[in-house]
Amino acid sequence: MKIFSKQQIYEGDKLTAKKQNITSTELMERAGIQIFNWLNVRMQGAQVPVHVFCGIGNNGGDGLVVARHLIAHGYNVNTYVVNYSSTRSKDFLNNYDRIKESTKKWPHMLDKDSDHPEIHKDDIIIDAIFGIGLNRSVDAWVKQLFQHFRKSEAFTLAIDIPSGLNVDKVPKDENDLVWANYTLSFQAPKLVFFLPETAKYIGQWEVLDIGIDIEYLSNTETAAELIGKNEVLSIYKPREKYSHKGTYGHSLIIGGSHGKIGAVVLSSRAALSIGAGMVTAFVPECGYQIVQTAFPEAMVLTDATETKITNITFDIEPSVIGIGMGMGTDAETTNALKQFLKHNTIALVIDADALNILSKHKELLEALPAKTVLTPHPKELERLIGKWKGDFDKLKKVKAFSEKYDCIVVVKGANSITVYKDKYFVNTTGNPGMATAGTGDVLTGVITGLISQGYEPLKAAIFGIYLHGKSADIAIENLGYQSMIASHIIESLGKAYIDLFQQPEPQQTEAEHAQEESPKQKR
Template sequence: MKLLTAAQTRQADAATLQDEGIRSVALMERAATVFTDWLTARLAPTDAGEILVLCGPGNNGGDGLVAARLLHERGYRVRVGLLPADKHSADFEHNRPRLPAAVPVADWRPGKLPPIEPGTVVIDALFGTGLRRPLEGAAAALVRHLNAARARVVSIDLPSGLFADAPQPKDSPVVEARHTVTFELPKLALLLPQNARSVGRWHVVPVGLSPRFLAEVDADMHLVDAALLAGRLPARPTFAHKGTFGHALLLAGSKGKLGAAVLAARSCLRGGVGLLTVQVPAVGYAVLQTAVPEAMCLVDPEKNHLSELPDLQPYNAVGMGPGIGQDDDTRAALEDLLGSARVPLVLDADALNLLGANRPLLDLLPPDTLLTPHPKEFERLTEPARDDYHRLQLLRDFARQYRCYVVLKGAYSCLAAPDGQLYFNTTGNPGLATGGSGDVLTGLCLALRADKRLAPLDAALLAIYAHGRAADLAAAHTGQAGLIAGDLPQYIGQALQELTTAEEF
């Protein structure tokens, strides 16, 4: 699924009007109807009380006027508050006189703002994706008044005051919604941590925008969902053998951090790798042989940390980082790996920290290397980000510069590809905020990169989606708070099976 900019969203609206031969008021009626359908499916008239609809002077306000009319027709008690303005959009003007006389309407002016009782259901239809400047004056006063009320706010398309695809100016007021109901496609602003307080939970409702335009528009941001991944993971051949799915080498663990090696190894095996060899310091030999008997184990000469590489010739992919520490000879082993590897690499955790502390090593990254940093690890590789939008630009630039794939972990983990495309994952839950979940992702990435049937992009996309999906499956049994990283590997197979391309008749 493509993510469009605010400008592209306006183009999609225009293309829909042209393709269907309809007026913009018809599309507004359609959008407000699906919004009202969403709301009434979740909120009965007896539970809603009197619904307050706050309308701005533009088309978002027009959406609110239509929703108020439709709610009234469905038996809800509704009143409308209008933000005073000298000029209104044509579609707003069209829908203003269509409000039933029984719906109270009043201008909400600074200094005369009526009280909003806590718990009141408020539909925020003040401003939408067309907003280009921060709110001020009467609009800012109304938003601050609403935020102070502790109401149950549902925003239409975007919380008012929030820019669709650009950072907010400091101290710019934005509605703090409990729910945001957006049309057709998500907006970038909904996916970023800095906007979470304003967005609340977001939901997408279809309005039937032009399929032609959506297919043809050139987007550089995408949502990773099952539809995007369809056909990327082939079924296993009947006569496959362990060599078919690759031999992976995992360099992991140090004294006190052998659990990271165990988690990554288990995940790699559950990810379908044909053979797995794990090299650990001597202190970890018994741990690995006992905890992961399916893996072969190599012992590093050093007792407590990794210090050298084995012969890389047998392997189809190499992963390094979980729990390895940052000793000098571990850094030397990483440098040796970067200079000698002729197979795909997956780097995480302390491998990334070593790169951040020794940035000249970044120039040695082989093309198509896959890095999986969390935001702090990524910051060590680049620079502190001013905001989430700046961080995405740093991510895009880094992937382009070093011709690599980078998974910036978090809610809606973002994969940057060497061509500058960004992919936001849609699976996973807050249960992943636990130690070791990143090690599980490393192992899964390694398994899929070792599978020679998969292109680098496909392997990375499948890994982040299946990792999050495994967390969703696990949380159904453990709850999010009870989820631990060790729960994840046992659900990876099911997550991948859901994505496997079935053999056609």
């Protein structure tokens, strides 16, 4: 699913109105009806007080449409206009006239001198104050209204985006915006829905189709894309009947040191479990028996040194190399990595201590093969690109880093983002149970094993992150978040593959769905 920029959203609205020969007010009506339908299915006529707060721009116009339809269908609605400016949009004014003409329940005007409306915990708030076009600082009295919403603990539904949240910057103060329980986004999600510093304001989210021109949606290139099952199905390569282990490549996993051989075992198991034809682990001498015992399917090569890697040499021809897990940053190990990178031309996936060495010796980055995949956790990423001022600045720095070194960077997180030059690929799988030692080693093995099978590095990263997260989602069904360990993710990789081709569960009826997910049950 594409993630459109603010400007692209505006362009889509204008083009749709032109091609479909409708006015912007009619497009707003369509959007408002979609929100009303969403609410009506879940509320089923419940007489819970609904407070619709409308700004004076187009987001406020959407809110007025919703309020009008709720009132017309007999709901208990209070409508407010948050009068933060003397300038009104044309579509807001049109819908303001409509709600006054069609109902006796006219909107209440709120300004800096108004008392806050009484809102109870069991009420519903609909936030339609600011939309994606917010380009001004929020007045203090409006911020106080936002805080009033939060203190009420009422279920808060944001239209398109929580008011006060920008689509391209992190808020300076969490009190400057609405905290939504649920956000209904028009046509596509926004990038801010998936970033660590902004996702908490969104709550759950859902996309509503408001009929934006299909050709525009299909043909418009976006800087970001949301990766789900549909997106990775187009990447998947089925196996051929007359293939053999050589068809799916040879992954070499390099890493480990005394006490940290387990990282290599996890990566090696993941590489073979995801489908690599063969896996060889390159470890110091102390890791030989461990790998042979813990993972007999792997072949093992050893460094001449007992406890650490000091000289990376091998007489095999791997398809891809995953390197860095548990390796340490000892001076001899650092020198070994330097010498290896100077002469290596094989595709690389780099993790952990190899990344830490690169961050201290950035000249080595110039020696990386094109489209090398880097999989840093947040601290490792900071060492590579420097400190950042918020998530958008972080992505900007990662993008510049990727362009400079022609590398693919995986920004790990609740929604891991794969960055390659000017493109962002936002993952949708995974869960908090993955916050446990070794899951990063598994991911490195997964991506390495996919490249081994002939997947291009960028597709391997995108697909690998999806399968890694999906495997964890499957594993926690029987384990729970706290009890899942990295090995469980490897054990569920096969089920993650199978899930790609399973049909979704039968859809609930609207009434059943409403009973389960209604924000407020009928009294």
